[in-house]
Amino acid sequence: xxxxxxxDPVVETIQLTKIYQNRHIALNDVSLRLxxxxxxxxxxxxxxxxxxxxxxxxxxxxxxxxSARVFGEDMTPNSAALRRRIGYIPTNPRFPKGMTPITxxxxxxxxxxxxxxxxxxxxxxxxxxxxxxxxxGTQIDTFSNGMTARLAVATSLINDPDLLIWDExxxxxxxxxxxxxxDLIKGLSKEKTLIVSSHNLGDIDExxxxxxxxxxxxLIYSGPLHDLKTRMRRNHYEIDVDGDQxxxxxxxxxxxxxxxxxxxxxxxxxITLRLQEDAVASSSLAQVFQTLSDGKLTLVGIRSVxxxxxxxYLDLVEKEEQRGFTRIYRQAA
Amino acid sequence: MASPASxxxxxxxxxxxxPEPAQVSYLPWLPYWAVMEADFIQVLRSWxxxxxxxxxxxxxxxxxxxRWGLHHEAKIIQPASHVIIHLMRGMMVGSVALVGVIAAGxxxxxxxxxxxxxxxxxxxxxxxxxxxxxxxxxxxxLGHALLGAIAITGARFVLHEDVTVEGGAAAVAMSGAxxxxxxxxxxxxxxxxxxxLAAAAALWVLLYAAGVVFGALPxxxxxxxxxxxxxxxxxxxEFTREMLVQVGMYAGGACIASAxxxxxxxxxxxx
Numbered sequence: 001x002x003x004x005x006x007x008d009p010v011v012e013t014i015q016l017t018k019i020y021q022n023r024h025i026a027l028n029d030v031s032l033r034l035x036x037x038x039x040x041x042x043x044x045x046x047x048x049x050x051x052x053x054x055x056x057x058x059x060x061x062x063x064x065x066x067s068a069r070v071f072g073e074d075m076t077p078n079s080a081a082l083r084r085r086i087g088y089i090p091t092n093p094r095f096p097k098g099m100t101p102i103t104x105x106x107x108x109x110x111x112x113x114x115x116x117x118x119x120x121x122x123x124x125x126x127x128x129x130x131x132x133x134x135x136x137g138t139q140i141d142t143f144s145n146g147m148t149a150r151l152a153v154a155t156s157l158i159n160d161p162d163l164l165i166w167d168e169x170x171x172x173x174x175x176x177x178x179x180x181x182x183d184l185i186k187g188l189s190k191e192k193t194l195i196v197s198s199h200n201l202g203d204i205d206e207x208x209x210x211x212x213x214x215x216x217x218x219l220i221y222s223g224p225l226h227d228l229k230t231r232m233r234r235n236h237y238e239i240d241v242d243g244d245q246x247x248x249x250x251x252x253x254x255x256x257x258x259x260x261x262x263x264x265x266x267x268x269x270x271i272t273l274r275l276q277e278d279a280v281a282s283s284s285l286a287q288v289f290q291t292l293s294d295g296k297l298t299l300v301g302i303r304s305v306x307x308x309x310x311x312x313y314l315d316l317v318e319k320e321e322q323r324g325f326t327r328i329y330r331q332a333a
Numbered sequence: 334m335a336s337p338a339s340x341x342x343x344x345x346x347x348x349x350x351x352p353e354p355a356q357v358s359y360l361p362w363l364p365y366w367a368v369m370e371a372d373f374i375q376v377l378r379s380w381x382x383x384x385x386x387x388x389x390x391x392x393x394x395x396x397x398x399x400r401w402g403l404h405h406e407a408k409i410i411q412p413a414s415h416v417i418i419h420l421m422r423g424m425m426v427g428s429v430a431l432v433g434v435i436a437a438g439x440x441x442x443x444x445x446x447x448x449x450x451x452x453x454x455x456x457x458x459x460x461x462x463x464x465x466x467x468x469x470x471x472x473x474x475l476g477h478a479l480l481g482a483i484a485i486t487g488a489r490f491v492l493h494e495d496v497t498v499e500g501g502a503a504a505v506a507m508s509g510a511x512x513x514x515x516x517x518x519x520x521x522x523x524x525x526x527x528x529x530l531a532a533a534a535a536l537w538v539l540l541y542a543a544g545v546v547f548g549a550l551p552x553x554x555x556x557x558x559x560x561x562x563x564x565x566x567x568x569x570x571e572f573t574r575e576m577l578v579q580v581g582m583y584a585g586g587a588c589i590a591s592a593x594x595x596x597x598x599x600x601x602x603x604x
Contacts, residue, residue: 078457088449
């Protein structure tokens with residue numbers, strides 16, 4: 001099997017476009033590059049084009065225009081050799097009726113062309129690893145969501161892939177199973193390249209180091225997750241304080257007079273603070289803390305609102321929609 | 334779930350710093366074989382297939398009982414070849430509907446997330462199509478050969494008349510060739526349509542249209558009707574090797590042509 005050349009990205013889409021037969025534009029001119037070792041979080045609302053993008057990368061769909069390259073080669077429906085290096089979990093994995101985890105994994109391993117002396121030990125190891133060894137002979141139809149998800153994980157690892165593509169792997173899992181899944185992704189990310197699609201921005205925030213944001217089929221952001229959060233930094237903080245109400249009110253009045261403070265408000269014992277865009281947060285906050293100290297108020301906690309991934313994502317999508325509206329408005333005018 | 338650490342201890346080839354792992358020798362045709370094997374077993378377990386075998390078996394028993402009754406009660410003797418030809422007509426014409434349903438469900442019934450979990454693995458669309466086609470073909474041909482063999486054996490050893498072993502085998506082969514074309518066309522339709530019902534409907538329309546076209550062809554072309562007319566003679570051993578080759582060539586050609594068209598179009602479809 002050909003190894004990926006050092007300079008080749010693991011996944012590269014070039015002006016990838018998909019228009020379905022009902023003329024719905026599912027994906028529009030998406031150019032994306034994924035290097036080895038990246039854990040890419042694919043974000044987007046329902047119908048944004050996440051699953052379409054993943055299906056194009058895996059070769060289940062054919063692009064209307066552009067191309068999807070995996071390990072330096074064009075992905076097509078007949079690129080079996082490329083798919084041997086990919087582990088895929090669809091959104092809602094379904095399994096053939098009447099099969100047990102052992103027969104199913106054996107079938108999947110055969111679909112990768114793995115010889116018996118390789119697939120048998122690997123099956124045993126994976127069933128043990130996902131804690132399904134005891135249920136190895138039980139019909140899959142009787143499995144819970146968590147067990148099904150674990151079997152899907154084992155299936156995606158049976159070929160020891162270089163690239164893992166998991167479409168909403170935490171979908172429908174209880175909190176315990178979700179935690180295990182996230183820990184597993186973190187563990188795998190040390191060795192493999194991953195693309196994880198999820199609605200849950202907290203999950204993406206926890207396990208991914210890169211992000212791609214899709215909105216209405218368009219890629220509106222692609223790059224390091226940290227950059228996304230930094231770009232969206234809005235100097236927006238929430239400060240929880242403790243002390244008598246008069247002191248808190250006096251402190252708020254003083255804070256409002258500080259030069260870099262754009263907005264300050266009080267709700268119970270929480271001060272919501274928004275600084276100027278160009279303010280140096282550290283020095284402005286130092287002044288705020290000094291004010292709190294002068295008023296003999298105790299600082300209970302501080303939270304940067306603007307740097308949460310969810311905020312960043314929503315802000316990005318909102319700005320993109322506004323730009324779209326402006327474009328339409330200008331054209332109409 | 335087990336500790337994730339246990340999963341990530343898998344032998345890995347991913348990162349540049351890892352030691353070079355043992356190279357796995359992939360078996361390129363194993364995916365095809367796996368699909369064919371799974372599909373063959375799936376067909377044998379399906380109620381449509383079992384219904385088909387049961388209907389044909391009951392028809393055979395009914396015909397033999399009827400002939401036995403005629404002989405013993407009315408002393409009327411019908412040649413065994415006539416009895417068998419009725420049965421073969423039933424097998425060919427009567428079972429086309431059920432065989433069509435079996436074939437039309439080959440790929441269409443697996444559309445959606447089930448096909449996702451198969452076609453996202455190390456298998457090409459061509460191999461998947463071939464595996465499905467051959468799985469269905471094998472199951473139908475096996476059922477047909479088995480039922481045909483039982484009918485011929487029954488005719489030869491119970492009715493003691495004009496059916497020869499060679500003729501019986503040739504008749505089963507010729508009628509099987511016709512069914513093989515129906516199966517191949519059914520699988521082709523299954524690859525083109527997203528729903529089994531639509532694929533089956535399209536297959537019947539195609540067979541009806543083919544029947545109209547066959548009516549306009551010269552008598553030398555071995556159409557299904559031509560084969561049915563020849564079968565009584567074939568059963569008695571009145572056939573030539575050239576006749577068998579001719580039927581095989583036409584049927585084989587139709588099967589291969591449908592497979593090529595099906596594979597080409599299926600490899601260009603979104604799943």
